[in-house]
Structures are given as structure tokens and as C-alpha cells.
Amino acid sequence: MTFYFARGKGIIFTFSEQFAHTAADRGTYGPAWMRIDLSRAESHNGSMYCDAHIHLVDLEEREHSFASTPLPFPWRAAVVTHAHAEFTRSEALRRLLPPTIAGFGIHPQNPDMRNAAFLSSLCAARGISFIGEAGFDFFGDSAITTREPDAARIQTEAFLFQVRLAASAGLPLVVHARKATDMLMGYGRELAAVPAVIFHCWPGRLEEARMFLKKGINAYFSFGTPILRDSRHAIESLRGIPCSRILSETDAPWQPPHGSPWSRREDIIAVVDKMAKVLEMSSSALLPVLEQNFVDAYLLHGMNRDSASCAGSETQEDSAHNAERV
């Protein structure tokens, strides 16, 4: 999860018109920020939207019946959980939804190693498809996220436990990092032993992304609603990272777009549209690329890359990376 506002405290937001313009046409009701232009999705000929990072139980607390409200576009997602009870509830929600994949992790904001045994049992029983989110958080908004030796030691213990478990179980690892890419960089050798590393809501610079790839890490970089507000680092990274390494996410409900109190599944449309605009390609062309990258990142093989190319935006480095991976 990525907190752009203080979690559990009052959230200050202002009305945005960006979601309001089709409400009347579609006969929808509710607050204006909820009226997302779904016609954008309908025009992409049924292409699959892939959300690389979502919290179903946290979303349900805000949208009680979301799981029984079908989305009017093909959708799949990677679902993260961080406690036993949350996992149980999340699995019940997943059964109501189109196919999703489940993950469990010890979050750096609550690096409670009492969850380690449950995580290990899920891996042993193949009850999850990936581990995460795991990582480092030194944002400084709580004692555990303050960059001090004790907090760093506790976060490191949880992180390394999960990195090693992902490597031994052969599972992808979803990484959360805030003000901590330098810490992660120090564990390049350990991360290179993990079959795939997904940096959710990639917070770093393009140069840092390149360094992770140069370390031989099978890294993927996921982009969420920060690109909607033109986050400079996110735009720079998205333009320069090989196209075969990018993913889309909502982190719902934790990445509220401007004017919304939380992010929703439907926000994936705006994220993909903005990514396409940044990459100077159409959303219709980008969607199959993101779908194939989702399959690759989460090791869900069995699909081909025939239609997945970033025509018009492929760089030399992109070609080299694609060639490397054949």
C-alpha cells in the first residue's frame, strides 16, 4: 500500500471534474468522483485491464458491495494481504470476482514476524501466487518508518525473510518502498535470486530502475495514480524503462486520484490511458503489452507475446532486454 495521505486521519480533498462528465449519460448516481467514464474501456475491444496491486478487504470497507458489482470490462488483478484474518476475507471476495491471484506479505509498516509462520504455510501449500508486499518504508510518519537503527533492523529482518522465502519457493516478490530505494539497492544479490520482483508504485528514478535491471534482477515496475498528477519521477521512469517491464495498478483503495477519497478498480482505465499518452501510443496498443507483462511478472505463463509490442516507443535498450529474455 502507498499512503499519500495520513492513513486513518482526515483526508482533505477537493472536487475534481475529471470523473463527472459522463455521469448523466450513463444514468449513474452517487458522488461525482465515483462517476468514472467507463466508455473509455468499452472502446478498447474487450482488452484485459490488469491491476498489478490491489487490497480487496480495504476496498470493501469503503465500497461494501463492490465484489458483487461486475466491471463492464475484462479485468484481472494481483491481490495483496497482510494478516491471517484479512487473507481469509480476501479469499472470500476473490471468489466473487473474475480470476485474480493472491499474495500475502509482511508489510514494512507493520513488520510483525508473528505472520512469518502463516506466510511459510501458504507457500508450502501453494496457497498464494506471490509474496508481498514486502520492502522498506522510511517515510517517517510512524516510529517503525523512522530511519533509525532499530526500525531498520526490524524491517530488514522481515524483508530478508521474505526475499529468501520467495527465492526458495520460486514465487514472485512484490516490493513496497518509500524513501528506501538505496536500502533495496544493497540487496541486489538476494533480489536477483527471486524469480520476479515487482516494484509496486515504483517510487524511484529511471537511473535506479536501470541499476536494478543491471544487477540481473528480473524486475518489473508498476505505475499507479501518481502519473495522473504528472509525478516527475514516474513519468521519467515510464518513458525510459523497457516496455516489457512496466505494469499498471490502482493500489485500491490506497492511491486516491485527485478529488477522490480512495482509489477504485475503475481507476485502472485512467492510469492506462495516461501511461499510453506518456508513451505516445494508443491505450488499445498498450493494453496487450500490460497484460503480457502481468503474465510474465507473476509467472502466469501459457500466453504468448504475439500482440505485445510497444510499437513506436521501443528503445534500443528495450530491444536488448527483450532479446535477453527469449
Ligand SMILES: [Zn+2]
Ligand atoms: Zn498496497
